[in-house]
Amino acid sequence: MKKILIINGPNLNLLGKREPGIYGKASFEVYFNDLQEKFQKIKLYYFQSNHEGALIDKLHEVGYSFDGIILNAAAYTHTSIAIADAIKAIEAAVIEVHISNVYARETYRHKSYIAPNVKGVITGFGLQSYELAIRSFL
Numbered sequence: 001m002k003k004i005l006i007i008n009g010p011n012l013n014l015l016g017k018r019e020p021g022i023y024g025k026a027s028f029e030v031y032f033n034d035l036q037e038k039f040q041k042i043k044l045y046y047f048q049s050n051h052e053g054a055l056i057d058k059l060h061e062v063g064y065s066f067d068g069i070i071l072n073a074a075a076y077t078h079t080s081i082a083i084a085d086a087i088k089a090i091e092a093a094v095i096e097v098h099i100s101n102v103y104a105r106e107t108y109r110h111k112s113y114i115a116p117n118v119k120g121v122i123t124g125f126g127l128q129s130y131e132l133a134i135r136s137f138l
Ligand code: DQA
Pocket: 010, 011, 012, 072, 073, 074, 075, 076, 077, 097, 098, 099, 100, 101, 102, 109
């Protein structure tokens, strides 16, 4: 069975409570359980951290054994050369996702340091962005 890890970066532990007009009212844990039920042929894993180094450690940990990583690096997308380098270092395919359409928001969100190192980018479909990314592994 394919193993896919979803990684959420800073402030995404607050999904459901945080700016619901932009990020929606659902908590990620509930959505994650729905996803696992929907995709029974894939084993899904979930990790969230507010710490850049912890995100990098997790990429290293699974990056040579998992089939894919779906990464919402949140604000680190726009700042982190270290996460971009980690993605380049590992073997697993990484898909960058965002809940909101970052290109319809502030210009500082238009720059992604990680985009050049990922397989593809999905942005702006709400939580469905994660599902679309999973479908690409089917
Ligand atoms: C986000 C977009 C980022 O610009 C922002 O910093 C986030 C969430 C999204 O999923 O829409 O925290 O990655």
